[in-house]
Amino acid sequence: MSLPEFKLLRPRTTAEAIALLAEHSGDIRILAGGTDLLPSMRQKLFEPQCLLDIRRIAELQGIRPQLDGGVEIGALTALTDIEHSDLLRQHFPVLPEAAKTVASPVLRNMGTIGGNICLDTRCLWYNQSLQWRKSCAFCIKKDGDLCHVAPGGTKCWAVFSGDTPAALLCLDAEIEIGSTSGLRRVKLADFYTGLGDDYRKLHPGELLTRVFLPASSANYRGAYRKLRIRGSIDYPLAGVAVVLKRSNGHIEDVRVGLTAVNPAPVLVKGATELLAGRYMTEEWAEAAGVLAAQTAKPLTTSVLTPEYRREMIRVFTKRAVLSLAAET
Numbered sequence: 580m581s582l583p584e585f586k587l588l589r590p591r592t593t594a595e596a597i598a599l600l601a602e603h604s605g606d607i608r609i610l611a612g613g614t615d616l617l618p619s620m621r622q623k624l625f626e627p628q629c630l631l632d633i634r635r636i637a638e639l640q641g642i643r644p645q646l647d648g649g650v651e652i653g654a655l656t657a658l659t660d661i662e663h664s665d666l667l668r669q670h671f672p673v674l675p676e677a678a679k680t681v682a683s684p685v686l687r688n689m690g691t692i693g694g695n696i697c698l699d700t701r702c703l704w705y706n707q708s709l710q711w712r713k714s715c716a717f718c719i720k721k722d723g724d725l726c727h728v729a730p731g732g733t734k735c736w737a738v739f740s741g742d743t744p745a746a747l748l749c750l751d752a753e754i755e756i757g758s759t760s761g762l763r764r765v766k767l768a769d770f771y772t773g774l775g776d777d778y779r780k781l782h783p784g785e786l787l788t789r790v791f792l793p794a795s796s797a798n799y800r801g802a803y804r805k806l807r808i809r810g811s812i813d814y815p816l817a818g819v820a821v822v823l824k825r826s827n828g829h830i831e832d833v834r835v836g837l838t839a840v841n842p843a844p845v846l847v848k849g850a851t852e853l854l855a856g857r858y859m860t861e862e863w864a865e866a867a868g869v870l871a872a873q874t875a876k877p878l879t880t881s882v883l884t885p886e887y888r889r890e891m892i893r894v895f896t897k898r899a900v901l902s903l904a905a906e907t
């Protein structure tokens with residue numbers, strides 16, 4: 580499968596990138612590591628006239644501690660750098676834990692945190708060649724008006740399958756988005772729409788520039804558990820991030836984030852209320868697992884059954900909560 584033709588634009592500054600986005604608005608795609616975009620272009624899921632290659636923009640790179648104890652991460656920071664960052668491992672361990680499960684080492688060297696946050700949603704009926712999709716009369720997400728996953732429905736159920744956003748939601752992360760109108764800062768939780776097709780609130784002409792981890796989320800214990808076909812490389816088919824803080828042996832706060840089981844990554848509502856103030860037991864961990872499984876709404880968008888994926892959300896949540904509560 581060959582790449583469609585495109586014009587490559589290579590800005591060196593954020594301002595230049597934003598100006599190019601505005602100039603070519605509508606027919607341009609942002610290229611960071613390219614590890615998801617380029618395979619999708621080969622499948623003719625995107626055929627933009629221009630690609631904006633942002634990899635030369637040095638100001639979008641790096642992990643920087645903030646004076647207040649928070650951390651700022653440039654959108655172009657490679658997942659490998661997040662995985663190996665001592666600062667993040669010490670103070671925000673759930674993020675490197677999630678980053679180290681993305682794809683494979685080579686893809687993590689290329690893939691960026693910005694690309695992981697903006698990652699396209701996935702579905703068995705969508706991530707296929709043009710010929711394959713044509714033979715099935717296409718689907719709502721691309722070129723058609725059918726949903727093969729929920730026949731008769733008008734909503735797209737393609738699944739958000741990035742690993743790090745579940746962890747970032749647990750950390751209450753914010754993102755900064757730049758355009759010719761200036762910079763806007765939004766909570767990551769408000770960035771996703773919950774729709775499989777129009778899945779993120781990123782307007783044409785906008786560029787994700789930075790990610791912020793607030794000081795209030797520092798020093799939580801963190802774990803990430805993931806279900807995938809091949810342990811060495813695959814996208815998640817169910818993913819659970821958990822952060823937990825203990826005080827005097829009891830749970831002070833706990834947050835659970837899910838990915839790959841809904842059209843958006845989501846925080847499990849009620850997890851803190853369920854567990855805060857309690858001494859962790861098998862029963863309470865099980866209750867957290869059940870709550871998480873109720874939040875997961877997987878459909879037949881992947882090769883594993885929805886029932887199995889939901890069950891693994893329960894199992895992963897229970898195990899993660901138990902192990903974090905027991906950590907010394």
Ligand SMILES: Cc1cc2nc3c(=O)[nH]c(=O)nc-3n(C[C@H](O)[C@H](O)[C@H](O)COP(=O)(O)OP(=O)(O)OC[C@H]3O[C@@H](n4cnc5c(N)ncnc54)[C@H](O)[C@@H]3O)c2cc1C
Pocket residue numbers: 608609610611612613614615616617618654655658680681682683686689690691692693694695696697698699740741742743781785786787788812813814815
């Ligand atoms: C075999 C294989 C296995 C994979 N396994 C996993 C996995 O296990 N987990 C996982 O999470 N991902 C996986 N991926 C997908 C991908 O490698 C990662 O999600 C990676 O983080 C994407 O980052 P990137 O920089 O390469 O994004 P790109 O491919 O460059 O871009 C992805 C999307 O984000 C947009 N984008 C990128 N940067 C910005 C920005 N700064 N502002 C606005 N929009 C932007 C692009 O326009 C595009 O729509 C896999 C990919 C492959 C090929």
